[in-house]
Amino acid sequence: MKYSGAEIITHLLEGQGIDTVFGIPGGANLPLYNALYKSKLRHILARHEQGAGFMAQGISRSTGKPAVCFATSGPGATNLLTAIADAKLDSIPVIAITGQVSSALIGTDAFQEIDTYGLSMPITKHNFLVRSAAELLEVIPEAFRIAISGRPGPVLIDVPKDVQQECIEISSWPEPANEIPAIAPDLQNIKVAAEMISQAKRPILYIGGGIIHADASELAVKLAHYSSIPAVSTLMGSGVFKHDDPFYLGMLGMHGARYTNKALHECDLLLAFGVRFDDRATGKVARFCPDAKIIHADIDNAEFGKIKKTDVALHGDIKDILTLLLDLVNNQNRSDWIDQIALMKKQLQPAPISDDLFNPANIIRSVGALVNSDTIISTDVGQHQMWVAQMYPFSKPRTLLTSGGLGTMGFGLPAAIGAAYANPDKKVVLFTGDGSLLMNIQELATLADLNLNLTIILLNNGHLGLVRQQQELFYSGNYIASRFATNPDFKAIAEGFGITSYDLNNHQSPISLLSRALSEQKPCFINVPIHHSHNVMPIVPPGAANIESIEG
Amino acid sequence: MTRNILIELIVQNHAGVMSHITGLFSRRGFNLEGILCAKIGDGSRSRMYLLVKDDEQLEQIEKQLGKLYDVLSVKVIEKFDETIFDRLQEYAGVETVIVPD
Numbered sequence: 001m002k003y004s005g006a007e008i009i010t011h012l013l014e015g016q017g018i019d020t021v022f023g024i025p026g027g028a029n030l031p032l033y034n035a036l037y038k039s040k041l042r043h044i045l046a047r048h049e050q051g052a053g054f055m056a057q058g059i060s061r062s063t064g065k066p067a068v069c070f071a072t073s074g075p076g077a078t079n080l081l082t083a084i085a086d087a088k089l090d091s092i093p094v095i096a097i098t099g100q101v102s103s104a105l106i107g108t109d110a111f112q113e114i115d116t117y118g119l120s121m122p123i124t125k126h127n128f129l130v131r132s133a134a135e136l137l138e139v140i141p142e143a144f145r146i147a148i149s150g151r152p153g154p155v156l157i158d159v160p161k162d163v164q165q166e167c168i169e170i171s172s173w174p175e176p177a178n179e180i181p182a183i184a185p186d187l188q189n190i191k192v193a194a195e196m197i198s199q200a201k202r203p204i205l206y207i208g209g210g211i212i213h214a215d216a217s218e219l220a221v222k223l224a225h226y227s228s229i230p231a232v233s234t235l236m237g238s239g240v241f242k243h244d245d246p247f248y249l250g251m252l253g254m255h256g257a258r259y260t261n262k263a264l265h266e267c268d269l270l271l272a273f274g275v276r277f278d279d280r281a282t283g284k285v286a287r288f289c290p291d292a293k294i295i296h297a298d299i300d301n302a303e304f305g306k307i308k309k310t311d312v313a314l315h316g317d318i319k320d321i322l323t324l325l326l327d328l329v330n331n332q333n334r335s336d337w338i339d340q341i342a343l344m345k346k347q348l349q350p351a352p353i354s355d356d357l358f359n360p361a362n363i364i365r366s367v368g369a370l371v372n373s374d375t376i377i378s379t380d381v382g383q384h385q386m387w388v389a390q391m392y393p394f395s396k397p398r399t400l401l402t403s404g405g406l407g408t409m410g411f412g413l414p415a416a417i418g419a420a421y422a423n424p425d426k427k428v429v430l431f432t433g434d435g436s437l438l439m440n441i442q443e444l445a446t447l448a449d450l451n452l453n454l455t456i457i458l459l460n461n462g463h464l465g466l467v468r469q470q471q472e473l474f475y476s477g478n479y480i481a482s483r484f485a486t487n488p489d490f491k492a493i494a495e496g497f498g499i500t501s502y503d504l505n506n507h508q509s510p511i512s513l514l515s516r517a518l519s520e521q522k523p524c525f526i527n528v529p530i531h532h533s534h535n536v537m538p539i540v541p542p543g544a545a546n547i548e549s550i551e552g
Numbered sequence: 553m554t555r556n557i558l559i560e561l562i563v564q565n566h567a568g569v570m571s572h573i574t575g576l577f578s579r580r581g582f583n584l585e586g587i588l589c590a591k592i593g594d595g596s597r598s599r600m601y602l603l604v605k606d607d608e609q610l611e612q613i614e615k616q617l618g619k620l621y622d623v624l625s626v627k628v629i630e631k632f633d634e635t636i637f638d639r640l641q642e643y644a645g646v647e648t649v650i651v652p653d
Contacts, residue, residue, distance in 0.1 A: 117568060121571060122579045125621075126621040127568075146621060302612065305612070
């Protein structure tokens, strides 16, 4: 039977287990959309390609499965780039398929022509420019294999219009791609690591997104409990440990609690598992865990020694590594070290939080108390993101969707839409700020289309809060371009999109309103006015070591 | 002065490969002193020689190159005749011209 390139794409996506794609059509991908018309794939029409990219991420981050987005050539492709770069930095398996002008027009500055292949090269795990319909039979499965194997990441496939239209005879289809199994961990290194863990007096387990990607959360918690190893997490590792686990010291780094960073400073062995020593986590690298030997476990060989010299590198699937280690480490209670940390916690108390409900910390905790532990939290980027990371009672992996590496404002709403779409049995709550929300607010229209169980909580301070805070603390209070001259009526805007909206401002019983809004099973928007003077504390000043963080 | 060292790559031979490799060097701030590249066998693959400094970046260069999809093998060569990079013009049949710094 004969198939067009476009039909080959939709057929192979279906075979790969994809049921939904997010995107926007345009001139150069119309043949692909014509094939969608006849396929079983459901298409979700975003209002901006960046939104489509983040919706795909929302599926992938919440389920661990690859997800697909479409864009046309030129501006469609450039609009998608931020979402792809974001997926690269947080290792999210997204497949982006872009239309390109016809092969004969490539290089002629044709209408909506841009070098998508060249532009996407540094922000993808790999990218393809497809030159014939026959090539698609290799490229599509290969793109999935690359995206999901080893360290996951985004793959972009640029398909010229004539390739989408080219018809070829197909007698047999390629098998759907599977993940390539990871390299088996080196047993000798595992033994050395286990011995180091057993000998260590003051070990700390430093975990990150790699644990979640590997579905190794239970094993990481088991190691901490079995061998009494206090654990810290990066932003991306939120949810691996229950927030109230006695061995969990919370988030490390720039906005970590002071005792958490102090404990790291004192440790003699650092178990860096599924982490990449990001500068927001380490602070001044030379003074990060200065007395510690380092065991670094990761799926990506290039992470070893990239930032910090490693004493033992454990290369492989973290799940395999943790399983092997658990057989070898001894069960101990390390009571001296645990007591020492408890003392640090007592001595380095955070500044007290006022009772005012409109203190963002209290809003976030109130929401945490009102929803169940399956709830998926999405955030945008800025102060509210850090407050959520510090205050929200996470207790399960894949319940925090946040732009960790790229720090993309505008991430939250479309990612929450993708997650709500893929998890109809769960509630999704988006915490956002007024700066971030405006960066992809057009996706409220997509949310209204889909009528999803998503509650948007806008912590509205009329500022680019984290910028304002840094200007206050580190630029002598020289406030520039951090206050919005006008603050729109967000409640009216959301209502304009057809979304039920509330405003906690001047409400007699804000908590009962919050509770009512969160119990809605449909899109719901809540404006929460907060004062712009609230800062994220503690904070490590730029260039300083983590133990030099300041509190209030 | 840090001595130079040679990295031999076997890569897939298609239009984007050179960009992937040179893009990696510029993106990650690696220094590249010279490149030689030519197809091998039936033309589906190329052999590429990268002249780099033998410094603390070398390990990351090797590892990051190894992650590129189109790079099939990465080998570090310590003993080689570096003059080949200086004598390229001779091979091209062009009179040697010393370009002032």
